[in-house]
Amino acid sequence: MALSIYNSLIREKQLFVPLHPGRVHMYVCGPTVYNDAHLGHGKTYVNFDVMVRYLRYLGYRVLYVQNITDVGHILDSGEDRILQGAQREQMQPMQLAEYYTRRYYRDMDRLNVLRPDITPRATGHVHEMIEWIEKLVESGHAYVADGSVYFDVSRFADYGKLSGRRLEEAQSGTRVQVADEKQSPEDFALWKKADPEHIMRWNSPWGEGFPGWHIECTVMSTKYLGHPFDIHGGGVENKFPHHECEIAQAEALDGTPFARNWVHNGMLMIRGEEMHKSLGNYITLEGAYERWDPMVIRFFILQSHYRGPLDMTEEAVDAAARGLDRLVGTVRALRKQAASAQEGEVSSDTSALLEGAREAFEAAMDDDFGTPGAIAALFDLSRAVNVRLSEVGALKQGDLDAIGSLFQSLAGDVLGVLPNEIATSQTAALSDRLIELLIETRRELRQAKAYELADRVRDRLSELGVQLQDGPQGTSWIVS
RNA sequence: GGCGACGUAGCCAAGUGGUUAAGGCAGGGGUCUGCAAAACCCCCACCGUCGGUUCGAGUCCGACCGUCGCCUCCA
Numbered sequence: 443m444a445l446s447i448y449n450s451l452i453r454e455k456q457l458f459v460p461l462h463p464g465r466v467h468m469y470v471c472g473p474t475v476y477n478d479a480h481l482g483h484g485k486t487y488v489n490f491d492v493m494v495r496y497l498r499y500l501g502y503r504v505l506y507v508q509n510i511t512d513v514g515h516i517l518d519s520g521e522d523r524i525l526q527g528a529q530r531e532q533m534q535p536m537q538l539a540e541y542y543t544r545r546y547y548r549d550m551d552r553l554n555v556l557r558p559d560i561t562p563r564a565t566g567h568v569h570e571m572i573e574w575i576e577k578l579v580e581s582g583h584a585y586v587a588d589g590s591v592y593f594d595v596s597r598f599a600d601y602g603k604l605s606g607r608r609l610e611e612a613q614s615g616t617r618v619q620v621a622d623e624k625q626s627p628e629d630f631a632l633w634k635k636a637d638p639e640h641i642m643r644w645n646s647p648w649g650e651g652f653p654g655w656h657i658e659c660t661v662m663s664t665k666y667l668g669h670p671f672d673i674h675g676g677g678v679e680n681k682f683p684h685h686e687c688e689i690a691q692a693e694a695l696d697g698t699p700f701a702r703n704w705v706h707n708g709m710l711m712i713r714g715e716e717m718h719k720s721l722g723n724y725i726t727l728e729g730a731y732e733r734w735d736p737m738v739i740r741f742f743i744l745q746s747h748y749r750g751p752l753d754m755t756e757e758a759v760d761a762a763a764r765g766l767d768r769l770v771g772t773v774r775a776l777r778k779q780a781a782s783a784q785e786g787e788v789s790s791d792t793s794a795l796l797e798g799a800r801e802a803f804e805a806a807m808d809d810d811f812g813t814p815g816a817i818a819a820l821f822d823l824s825r826a827v828n829v830r831l832s833e834v835g836a837l838k839q840g841d842l843d844a845i846g847s848l849f850q851s852l853a854g855d856v857l858g859v860l861p862n863e864i865a866t867s868q869t870a871a872l873s874d875r876l877i878e879l880l881i882e883t884r885r886e887l888r889q890a891k892a893y894e895l896a897d898r899v900r901d902r903l904s905e906l907g908v909q910l911q912d913g914p915q916g917t918s919w920i921v922s
Numbered sequence: 923g924g925c926g927a928c929g930u931a932g933c934c935a936a937g938u939g940g941u942u943a944a945g946g947c948a949g950g951g952g953u954c955u956g957c958a959a960a961a962c963c964c965c966c967a968c969c970g971u972c973g974g975u976u977c978g979a980g981u982c983c984g985a986c987c988g989u990c991g992c993c994u995c996c997a
Contacts (some may be wrong), residue, residue, distance in 0.1 A: 473997070486997040515995060606925055607993075630994065655995050677997040678927085708927080709991065716991075745946075746935060751928075751990070758934045761947035765934095768946080771960075806936085806944095814936050818945035828961055832954095858929065893956060900958080911960045920960085 443808070445500065447673075448749060448810045450681065450704040451604055460672050461702065466502045468494065468665035469701070471659060471676035471684070472561070473541035476509040476527035476809030478726040479549045481739070481754065482677075482717055483530060485710040487739050489748035489811075490675050491555040492857060493705070496807050499856050507666050509556035510546075512539035512565050514642055515655045535642050538567070545613040549727040552736040556896055560666050564658040568644045569659050571653045575632045575646075583694040587623035589649040595628045598690045604704060605682035628635040630687050632657050656687035657859055660700070665694065674701030681706055708751040738763040741859045765821075769853060772824040773860060774920050775831050786838025792830075796848050797821035803852050813857065820853055834915055870909050881917045884910075 445458040459837040460466050470490045473483055488510075497504045503729040514522030514535070519720035525834045528538045547557065575591055578584040595601050636643040643650045663671065669692070676685060685704065692700035709716060730739060733756075742762035746752045799819055806815030827845055830836045837845075880899055887896040900910050902921075911918050 471997075480997085482997050484997090539984075559928095590950090602925095605992080679992065679996060682925085682992060682994090687995090693979085707997080709997080711990080714989080716996095718996090741936090749927090750935090753934085753990095755933085758947085761934060764948090765946045812936075814946095816942070818936070821945055825962080832961060888956075891956075897957075904959090909959070910953065912958085913961080918960090 445497075445808045445809055447703055447705060450706050452703075453642055454702070458703070460502065461668075464501070464503060466497050466504045466673065467671040468497075468504060468506050468673040468675065469659070469663040469667055469671065470506070470508045470674075471560075471680060472508040472510050472558075473546055473861060474515070474523055475546060475654050476514075476523040477541045477542060478728060479546050480717060480727060481712075481730055482710045483546075484549075484553055484739060485729050485743050485752055486677050487550055488743045489707040490705075492744060492748075492813060493673075493675070493811055494556065495803065495856050495858060496811060499851070505560070505667060506558045507560045507562065507663060509659060509662050510539075510561055510563045511655070511658065512536070512541055512543070512563050513568075513652055513655075513658065515652075522640065522642070524829075525705055528641070536856050539563075539565075545728075549731075552731060553727065553740050554737065556858075562662040562666065564653070564662070565642075567658065567662050567665070568653060570665060572633075572644075572646050573658045574657060574661050575653075577695055578691065579631065581695055584632055585625065586648055587625075589651060590623060590631060591633040591648055592624055592629040593632055593687065593690060593694075594625065595630070595690065596626060598694045600693065601628075601690050602686065604689055605686050605860055607686070608681060617799075630654065630656060630683060632691070654715040656684055657691060659684070659870045660688045660691045663701070670699040670702050672701070673703045673705055675705040675707070678706040678708060707748045711751055711753045712756050714753055734759055734763065737859055737861055738766055739816075741766040744857055744859065745817055747814055748811060766859060769824055769859070770861065772827055772831075773846070773849050773853070773921065775918070776827065776842055776849070778918060778920075779831060779837065780846065781840065783837060783839045783842050784835060788840040788844045789838070789878070792837070792841040792844055796844060797822070798851070800848065807856070815854070816857065820849075820857075823848075832913070850889075877919055881910065881919065885917065891901075 446455045447458045448454065448829065449456045462719060468490075468882060471488075473479060488897055490508075494504050494506050512524065514526075524535045524539060527542075528535045529531075531538055531541070533541065550557070575584065578593065582592050584593050633646060633648055633651050633653055635649060635651045640652065644652060674685070674688075689700050692698075702811050711717065712725065715723060717724055727736075727739075738759065742754075742759050742906075743752065745762055745765075745786075748863070799822065802819035802822065803816045806812040806819060809815070830841075845861035850860065880903060884896045884899040887899070889895075903910060907922050909920050
């Protein structure tokens with residue numbers, strides 16, 4: 443088996459072959475940092491994070507670039523996002539961008555999203571954008587109009603190849619009035635002249651202004667990843683116009699292909715509706731973390747395929763939480779038993795079990811990053827391991843280590859859904875011994891049939907988050 | 923209006939032509955237990971509707987119904 447990826451450009455799954463053997467260059471459209479990240483960002487960046495992790499698991503050296511959009515751009519209302527946010531928060535534009543950039547990474551860190559290798563800021567690449575735009579003007583693919591520069595879509599025959607749109611069709615039904623200086627309604631801005639009150643502005647051959655939205659991704663992706671590069675990702679909602687325009691700008695000059703694989707992930711919905719502030723269902727990650735463990739949200743996201751839409755309901759996330767508990771429970775039990783297991787090598791039974799689990803996991807992931815199937819493989823493994831864990835002496839030290847490291851590799855390193863190792867500080871070691879002491883006391887109470895008192899010990903421990911579990915081999919405990 | 927996606931059990935969600943339609947949650951029945959929890963075992967779907975292609979379709983084609991996204995700057 444080998445990895446296949448659905449390529450939006452050709453609309454089918456394709457055996458993945460990187461441009462340079464053993465290396466993958468990947469770009470994903472990052473956030474505009476004018477507000478807190480929401481659950482939709484969570485889905486998108488978890489989806490792409492797992493792709494990066496799996497590619498690395500397969501042995502590729504991945505160079506992962508994700509931009510930070512800190513240039514404002516224009517809203518329908520004619521306002522600039524960053525400017526609007528700066529006014530709202532009483533901050534300077536760059537201060538605002540810095541503030542939300544930090545919060546973005548804080549929120550992503552908690553979701554266990556690995557940071558990209560390079561996180562270029564748009565404001566730091568205005569020079570390169572200007573150079574690129576100049577070349578487009580020189581080659582006749584763009585024109586200057588009243589201090590702004592527009593890409594002439596009619597000069598790029600492939601325009602629409604990603605989104606399946608034709609120019610003739612784009613004419614009707616457009617709901618936004620066309621800027622006067624555009625030659626054609628579908629032409630898009632490469633450079634916008636800055637109004638006097640516009641704070642973020644740069645000098646350019648066309649006067650003071652600021653870059654259009656699409657150009658930053660074209661410039662920054664190719665700067666760090668080459669031209670062409672392997673994978674370009676982003677949300678489906680950006681397929682048109684954003685990604686279509688990126689392609690036009692990148693390929694118009696000399697026909698060099700831009701991204702070889704386009705990967706789009708589906709939208710996150712809240713109870714059947716797209717998330718919108720106006721609908722009152724806008725949920726920031728920070729807000730969601732008050733209700734659920736970030737790891738639960740991550741697990742919930744990965745239980746559906748990245749390309750599909752994901753409808754978020756409380757019921758569904760709660761169900762995912764219980765499912766994740768089950769998986770983590772096995773890992774915890776594994777570690778617990780490892781502390782007292784007999785010495786011994788890995789048995790052939792364990793080896794076969796693990797090999798089968800790994801194969802099932804990889805088969806699912808190889809098929810366009812099928813995380814739901816991969817998770818199913820882990821649940822199957824979990825059940826098989828639980829059976830063995832409950833048989834006294836069935837698993838030797840070697841077995842437990844081997845199983846533990848497979849879980850760590852697949853659930854921990856690739857899917858990123860295992861909580862970090864609990865640090866064994868001195869006080870933690872002490873509390874462990876204190877819990878054992880209480881369990882010992884309770885055992886004696888039970889032997890004396892003092893059940894009321896024994897249950898009280900259990901209940902009080904439960905209140906403290908320590909769950910006792912009586913089994914044939916005595917009582918074990920977990921921290922919930 | 924144009925482009926596109928999707929409709930699988932109470933809920934979530936895989937499956938892309940072929941023996942018994944993954945997995946999780948919930949539910950039911952058991953094992954274990956002083957009780958409980960956990961764990962384990964068993965049970966729980968004819969795949970939106972109607973046609974068509976095929977020896978054979980959830981899986982391909984068409985129509986219809988329904989939901990959703992995009993159509994100038996939202997991940």
